[in-house]
């Protein structure tokens with residue numbers, strides 16, 4: 001889907017995260033959770049968080065779908081663990097800017113997430129890359145655990 005040497009490197013990072021997702025699985029004792037799906041691509045993601053004193057002390061996810069959606073969830077978890085809720089919300093904004101091809105604020109370290117910047121050339125893939133991030137936002141906003149039966 002991408003061309004050029006730098007993009008090959010990016011593709012390796014994406015494939016690595018999609019094949020070996022970090023922080024994948026159900027989180028026992030989570031305080032917040034949310035689920036999102038992307039009917040365009042068939043991606044599904046659930047995000048589970050433990051928030052204590054306005055800090056994300058733990059985060060896991062269950063993702064099924066394309067490489068980009070799984071990789072993005074994996075990278076998000078890596079970045080968000082140990083962040084304050086305010087930092088998490090700022091990171092969300094910066095990531096959305098990256099994916100939309102807007103300027104990312106100075107001093108923000110996106111690390112592996114940078115590898116998803118090529119998605120902006122593929123509008124149908126934007127939803128794949130941002131799915132887990134919207135789930136995280138909804139989990140933080142709703143402030144609770146969704147019922148397992150819903």
Ligand code: ZN
Nearest residue numbers: 041043066128
């Ligand atoms: Zn997808």
